[in-house]
Amino acid sequence: MSVPRVALTVDLVILTVREQRLCALTWMRDSEPYRGCWSLPGGFIQLDEDLPVAAARVMDEKAGLADVRIHLEQLATFGYPDRDPRQRVVSVTYLGLAPNLPASSRAQVTWKPVDVLLAREENAFDHRRILRDGVERARSKLEYTPLAAAFCPPEFTVAELRRVYEIVWGTPLDPRNFHRKVTGADRFLVPTGTTTTRDGGRPARLFRRGGAVQLHPPMLRPSA
């Protein structure tokens, strides 16, 4: 029995926080279609390759973030027939949250603020839609998982973590109540025992990510 076969890609929504803004890793296209438009880093899946493996390979080859072991989770699959003008291509997308890192050395790959990307129209395929879904997923994941810490360097202060929440959610948070909530949440943060004054003022305790997978209790967004 013969069945239709389609080309399958993995496309990545890699987010970070840098210079007080939520940014996504973009690939500037230098060939048709959509030459000169931004796209998400992506690549075709090999026949013998598992989906997460393909995602990790694209992280390496296209995004230039090979060494960095960042959290990658499946976002959604996009496959309406004409999303790629050349042929039927179905895209399995992954969401990753990274600390503020230099991206690839290639000029083609850069961090861009998501609000700029979502406002501009010059995007390839349906990648603006995919980015929007990824950002929304990240926003809600911050509520009930400890993934906000994935945006931070290995050691960070409570205030730095709060800045992540404020930038991703786009809302100011009360520093005092935030402090109590995150330090009280089960296995969210583990103190290193050291402090830093890099943010000015009184020395702040440094923390590392704890082993929690879910957040109890969750950090809920202000009612919006």
Added chain:
Amino acid sequence: MSVPRVALTVDLVILTVREQRLCALTWMRDSEPYRGCWSLPGGFIQLDEDLPVAAARVMDEKAGLADVRIHLEQLATFGYPDRDPRQRVVSVTYLGLAPNLPASSRAQVTWKPVDVLLAREENAFDHRRILRDGVERARSKLEYTPLAAAFCPPEFTVAELRRVYEIVWGTPLDPRNFHRKVTGADRFLVPTGTTTTRDGGRPARLFRRGGAVQLHPPMLRPSA
């Protein structure tokens, strides 16, 4: 440029509540591979077909639930290389919640309790894993969306809705507090103005689904 192409299927996790149990629609395989094992209803995607359209077609052709317009949402995509012994097949899965309906007239398609399906090993491909993910998604969706009402007939009582929650979550709920919460949630339920005594006792008001998409405030599971 030549790229690898793979076969793509849509597989459905269709859940309902019947006879006090959470059940899933299963397809009994009558050909190899996995002859005699249960599987999820599924089918190959056509070249010119959007993914949700393919899901609706499978609902019709395989599940025999054509007329019924039920809620279908994308669940996840499964694609490790050897999940189908014949060839590389990637499966885009959808989750649907249905009221208690007669399934197809074909004996091959039946409702089976999910606890039985998840306990048994005689399943095709990785469909047990997919079912498990679908059930978990449904459980958490009941918390913050009004989808529990999708398990009910068009008109239903608060107690019938409560039974849905109790069966899907596997926990008893306080009838009084449940009543207050669901009738107080914004646009969850709209009263029809009529009552029924089909459950015995004092007549219960009948409700229809309201227009809410999210639940404010959410119905949280007992801490478990």
Added chain:
DNA sequence: ACAAAAGTGTTTGGGATACACCCATGT
């Protein structure tokens, strides 16, 4: 001394839980 940021204590209000109690039907 003063500014700046970290961290703690305290009050208060809304929502959830637990449960007593009343209502409206069938038998």
Added chain:
DNA sequence: ACATGGGTGTATCCCAAACACTTTTGT
């Protein structure tokens, strides 16, 4: 009359928001 389930009222508790206040640094 009584059983059965529908529905309301109420005390209590917990948690989160709001914000005054103390602590510890740099300049």
